[in-house]
Amino acid sequence: MPEINSVPVVKATGLTKTFRDFWGRPKAKAVNDIDFEVREGEVLGLLGPNGSGKSTTVKMLLGLLYPSAGNLSIFGRSPRDVDTKKRIGYLPEETYLYKYLSAMETLDFFGALFNFSSEERKKRSEQLLDMVGLSHARRRPVGEFSKGMARRIGLAQAMINDPSFLILDEPTSGLDPLGCKEVKELILLLKKRGKTVLVTSHLLSDVEDVCDRVIILYGGSIRATGTLGELLTIPQESTITTPMLNPELTEKLLKILRENLKGEEFRVEHPRKTLEQFFLEVIDKARTEIANTSGVTSGGKIADYLSSGEREKSGTEILRKLTEKTVDASDDKKAPAAAEKIVREEKKAVAEKLTELLADENVKKAAPEEKAETPVFGNDRKDIDEANKKIQQLLGNK
Amino acid sequence: MISFFSIVKLTWRSAIRSHIFQLLLVVLTAFVIILPLTIAGDGTAYGYIQVSLKYNLSVVAFILSMSTIWLACSVMTQDMESYQLHMIVSKPVSRMKVWLGKCTGVLLINSFLLLISCSVIYGIVVWQFNRSHFPADEKKKIENEVMTARRVFYPQLPNINAMAREEYAKRLAAAKTSSAKGEREDVALREMRRQIIAKMSELPVSASKIWFYKNLPVDLKAPLYLRYRAYVDKISSKDQRETYGIWHVAVTRKPDEKTSKTDVVGPVKVTEPVTYWEPRSYYPEKMMCGVFNEITLNPAVIAPDGTVNISFTNLDQSGKNLHFQVPDGPKMLIRVAGFFENYTRASFLILLQLIILTGLACAASSVLSMPTAIFMVVAYLLFGTFSTFLVGAGIDVPDLGLTDYFAYYMSIILLWLVIPLQVFDMSGLVSAGELIEFSLMAKIFFKFLVVKGLPLFLLGIWLYRRREMGLVIRK
Numbered sequence: 001m002p003e004i005n006s007v008p009v010v011k012a013t014g015l016t017k018t019f020r021d022f023w024g025r026p027k028a029k030a031v032n033d034i035d036f037e038v039r040e041g042e043v044l045g046l047l048g049p050n051g052s053g054k055s056t057t058v059k060m061l062l063g064l065l066y067p068s069a070g071n072l073s074i075f076g077r078s079p080r081d082v083d084t085k086k087r088i089g090y091l092p093e094e095t096y097l098y099k100y101l102s103a104m105e106t107l108d109f110f111g112a113l114f115n116f117s118s119e120e121r122k123k124r125s126e127q128l129l130d131m132v133g134l135s136h137a138r139r140r141p142v143g144e145f146s147k148g149m150a151r152r153i154g155l156a157q158a159m160i161n162d163p164s165f166l167i168l169d170e171p172t173s174g175l176d177p178l179g180c181k182e183v184k185e186l187i188l189l190l191k192k193r194g195k196t197v198l199v200t201s202h203l204l205s206d207v208e209d210v211c212d213r214v215i216i217l218y219g220g221s222i223r224a225t226g227t228l229g230e231l232l233t234i235p236q237e238s239t240i241t242t243p244m245l246n247p248e249l250t251e252k253l254l255k256i257l258r259e260n261l262k263g264e265e266f267r268v269e270h271p272r273k274t275l276e277q278f279f280l281e282v283i284d285k286a287r288t289e290i291a292n293t294s295g296v297t298s299g300g301k302i303a304d305y306l307s308s309g310e311r312e313k314s315g316t317e318i319l320r321k322l323t324e325k326t327v328d329a330s331d332d333k334k335a336p337a338a339a340e341k342i343v344r345e346e347k348k349a350v351a352e353k354l355t356e357l358l359a360d361e362n363v364k365k366a367a368p369e370e371k372a373e374t375p376v377f378g379n380d381r382k383d384i385d386e387a388n389k390k391i392q393q394l395l396g397n398k
Numbered sequence: 399m400i401s402f403f404s405i406v407k408l409t410w411r412s413a414i415r416s417h418i419f420q421l422l423l424v425v426l427t428a429f430v431i432i433l434p435l436t437i438a439g440d441g442t443a444y445g446y447i448q449v450s451l452k453y454n455l456s457v458v459a460f461i462l463s464m465s466t467i468w469l470a471c472s473v474m475t476q477d478m479e480s481y482q483l484h485m486i487v488s489k490p491v492s493r494m495k496v497w498l499g500k501c502t503g504v505l506l507i508n509s510f511l512l513l514i515s516c517s518v519i520y521g522i523v524v525w526q527f528n529r530s531h532f533p534a535d536e537k538k539k540i541e542n543e544v545m546t547a548r549r550v551f552y553p554q555l556p557n558i559n560a561m562a563r564e565e566y567a568k569r570l571a572a573a574k575t576s577s578a579k580g581e582r583e584d585v586a587l588r589e590m591r592r593q594i595i596a597k598m599s600e601l602p603v604s605a606s607k608i609w610f611y612k613n614l615p616v617d618l619k620a621p622l623y624l625r626y627r628a629y630v631d632k633i634s635s636k637d638q639r640e641t642y643g644i645w646h647v648a649v650t651r652k653p654d655e656k657t658s659k660t661d662v663v664g665p666v667k668v669t670e671p672v673t674y675w676e677p678r679s680y681y682p683e684k685m686m687c688g689v690f691n692e693i694t695l696n697p698a699v700i701a702p703d704g705t706v707n708i709s710f711t712n713l714d715q716s717g718k719n720l721h722f723q724v725p726d727g728p729k730m731l732i733r734v735a736g737f738f739e740n741y742t743r744a745s746f747l748i749l750l751q752l753i754i755l756t757g758l759a760c761a762a763s764s765v766l767s768m769p770t771a772i773f774m775v776v777a778y779l780l781f782g783t784f785s786t787f788l789v790g791a792g793i794d795v796p797d798l799g800l801t802d803y804f805a806y807y808m809s810i811i812l813l814w815l816v817i818p819l820q821v822f823d824m825s826g827l828v829s830a831g832e833l834i835e836f837s838l839m840a841k842i843f844f845k846f847l848v849v850k851g852l853p854l855f856l857l858g859i860w861l862y863r864r865r866e867m868g869l870v871i872r873k
Contacts, residue, residue, distance in 0.1 A: 060868075062484070062488045062868075063487065064487065064868035066866055082490050082492050084490075085488060088488065090488040094481075096406065096484055097482065098412070101411070105411075110485070110489065112491065113401045113404060113489040114401070115400045115401050116400070126552060141825050150573065208585075272524040374478065
C-alpha cells in the first residue's frame with residue numbers, strides 16, 4: 001500500500017445540509033454534522049444506501065449545494081471557488097452529457113472549459129478516447145451510446161484536465177464485469193500516480209477492491225470509517241491457505257487442530273472464487289481464443305498528459321531506499337521490540353510497493369517501445385506472481 | 399475566453415439541433431419570402447411597398463421575439479433540469495460566464511436570423527419596386543415618400559396647459575357669480591385641454607390656420623416636403639371626399655422690380671423687406687381628405703433664422719369645417735439619408751429589442767423553470783403594453799370606480815418598471831420614409847436597455863450565481 005500523505009484534500013467539519021420547503025421550514029436533514037477528511041493520494045469510498053447523504057455530500061463538494069452548517073474545504077478553499085475546480089475531475093452517477101455532441105466534441109467542449117488550446121484539446125481527446133476504448137466511436141453522438149460507452153466517455157471527460165482529485169459517483173454503474181474491472185484498475189492506476197480519488201458506490205465489492213479507506217453513511221451520519229483492514233479483519237479467526245493437501249496431511253492437520261482448539265468450531269475446505277473472478281477468467285480465456293470480442297474494451301493506453309510522477313522512478317531505486325530505511329530501523333538497539341515491529345510493518349509495505357513497482361517494470365520490459373503508453377488495465381497475473389516470488393526472496397521468505 | 403466561446407458554441411449547437419428551432423426557421427423563411435409576394439396593399443404601388451415593409455418588419459420582429467424568449471428560457475433551464483449543467487459548473491467556469499455565454503449564444507442566433515430576414519425583405523422590396531411596371535408618377539412618389547429617409551419637423555404648439563389653466567380660471571370666475579356646481583379641478587383641466595386641442599385642429603370654412611416651424615437648416619438646397627392629412631366635416635376615415643383650399647408660405651423679402659411691374663393692381667413701390675403670405679397657387683387646390691398628401695416646397699421658404707410659417711385657407715365647396723389633427727402635423731420633411739440607412743436603423747432597433755428580450759428571458763430563467771420563466775417574461779411584456787394603453791387612455795371620465803383608478807395608477811407605476819415593446823417598432827416610420835433619428839435610438843437604448851433592462855439582467859446573474867443547482871429536480 002502506498003504511503004498516504006497527511007495533507008487533506010477535502011476537510012469537512014460539522015458538515016450539515018438541511019433541505020427546506022418554500023417557506024424555509026426544514027424538510028429533511030440529508031447530511032447531519034459529519035466530519036471527515038480525504039487525504040492526498042488515497043482512494044476513499046463513500047458508502048451508504050439510497051438516501052444516506054452520499055450524493056448530497058458529493059454535490060456539496062462540487063459546489064452544487066451549499067452547506068447549511070459546518071465547514072467544507074477542498075485544497076483548503078471553498079468548493080465554490082472557480083480555481084479549485086481546475087484540480088477536480090467529476091464523473092456523475094448518470095450520463096449528464098450533451099446528447100447531440102459526438103464523443104470528440106464532448107471532450108473538446110470540456111477541454112475548452114479549462115481554456116486549453118485547440119491543439120491541446122485535440123491531443124488529449126484523441127488519447128482519452130483511445131484510453132477508454134472509444135476511438136472507433138469518436139464521431140458518434142453521445143446520445144447513441146450504450147450505458148457502458150457513456151460511462152467510458154464520462155470517465156474520459158473527468159480526466160481531461162489531469163485532475164489531482166477525482167470524484168467518481170458510482171463509477172461502475174452500468175458497466176459489465178469486464179468494464180468494472182477496467183474501471184477499478186484505472187482507479188488503482190490513478191492512485192499509483194498520486195491522484196486522490198473519492199468513490200461512491202452501492203457495489204461493495206468494487207469499493208473493497210480499490211479503496212484504502214471507507215466512510216459508511218446512513219441517515220446523513222457517519223456510521224463507520226476506517227481502512228478496509230481495520231473494518232473487515234475478524235481478529236478472532238484465522239485462515240490458512242495452502243496448496244491442495246493430500247488426505248493424510250489433512251488428517252494430520254485436523255488432528256493437531258482438534259487437540260489444540262479443544263471443542264472450538266473450525267473447518268477445512270476448498271476456497272471459492274467470487275463469481276466476478278470466475279467470469280473474468282472465462283472472458284480472459286475467450287479473449288485469447290478469439291481476438292475480436294463483441295464488447296467494448298479499453299484501448300489499453302494511458303494518455304500521455306496524465307502526470308506519471310512515481311511511475312518514472314526506477315523500481316529498483318525505490319526498493320534500495322526502502323530497504324535502507326528498513327535496515328536503519330532494525331539497527332535501533334534501544335527499542336528492539338519497537339524496531340522489530342517497524343521492520344515488520346515496513347517489510348509488508350515494501351512487499352506491496354514492490355508488487356506494484358515490479359509489475360510496472362515488467363510491463364516496461366515487455367513493451368519497451370511503448371514507454372509512454374503503458375497499458376492501463378490488466379497487467380498479467382504471471383508478472384505479479386513472479387514479482388511476489390522476487391519479494392519473498394528479497395525479504396528472506398519472512 | 400476559450401471557455402466563454404465554447405459555451406456560446408454549445409448554445410448554437412443546442413439550438414440548431416433542436417426540432418422546434420428548425421420548425422421556427424421554416425416558419426420564418428416562409429413568412430419572409432411568401433408574405434411580400436402575396437400582399438396586395440391598397441391597390442396602389444405606393445400602398446403595396448408601404449404595406450410590404452410595415453407588415454414584414456412587424457412579423458419578423460414578432461416571430462424573432464417569440465423565438466428569443468423561447469430559446470433563451472430553453473437554453474438556460476434545460477441543461478439545469480437535465481443536470482448537464484452540473485458538468486459545466488463543476489469545471490473552472492464562473493457562473494456569470496456560463497450565463498453570459500448562453501445569453502450571447504441565443505442573441506447571436508437570433509441576430510443572425512434577423513440579419514437574414516431583414517436582408518431578404520429588403521431585397522424583395524427593392525426587387526419588386528424595380529421589376530414592377532409601376533406608373534412613373536407612382537414610382538416617383540414611392541422614391542420621394544417611402545424609399546427615403548426624411549427628417550421630420552413638427553409645428554410648434556402653444557402652451558396648451560397654460561391655455562387650459564387660463565380658461566379654467568375664467569370659468570371658475572364665472573362660476574363664482576352663478577349657482578352652478580363646480581367640477582373637480584383635475585377633471586376640468588383635462589376637459590379644457592381636450593377642448594383646446596379639438597379647437598386647434600378645427601378650421602372653419604374661409605378661415606386660415608397657421609403653423610410655425612423652427613430649427614430648419616438654413617443652407618438647404620433640396621426641396622422640402624409638407625405632409626398633411628385633413629378630415630372634412632368629422633374626424634373619421636369614412637365619408638371623406640375631395641375638398642379645396644390654398645396653402646400659403648410666409649416669405650420675407652424685398653420684392654424686385656419685375657414683381658412690382660407685373661402687379662395687376664398697379665405699380666407699388668417697396669423699398670424695405672416685408673413679410674407676406676405668398677400663395678402656393680392663386681387658385682384653390684384640390685386635395686383628398688382622410689389620407690396623407692404631400693406638397694413640395696422650395697427651400698427658399700426657410701427664413702434666415704431657420705423658421706418657416708405655413709398657412710392653409712379652407713375653401714370647401716360645401717362650406718364644411720376641416721380638421722387637422724395635432725399628430726398628423728402637417729409635418730415638414732427634409733431628405734437627409736437614403737432608404738437603406740433608415741432600414742438599417744429600424745433593423746438595429748429590432749436587434750435592440752431582441753437584446754432586451756434575451757436578457758429578460760435569461761434573467762427570468764436563472765431562477766425559474768422554463769414554462770414559468772416564459773410566462774413571466776410574456777406577462778411582463780403584456781403589462782408593458784396594457785399599461786401604455788391605460789395610461790394613454792387617461793381617467794377623466796366621470797364616475798369611474800375604484801378599480802379603474804387602481805388600474806390607472808398601477809399602470810403608471812408599472813410603466814416605470816416595464817419595457818413596452820411597441821417603442822421598438824419602427825416599421826411605421828420606415829414605411830412612411832421618416833428618418834429614425836439617432837437621438838431617438840439613443841433615448842431608447844438608455845431608457846430601456848441601460849436604465850430598465852440592465853438592472854434586471856444583473857439581478858438575473860446574481861440569482862444565477864447564488865442558486866443551488868443541486869436543488870433542481872431532474873426531469
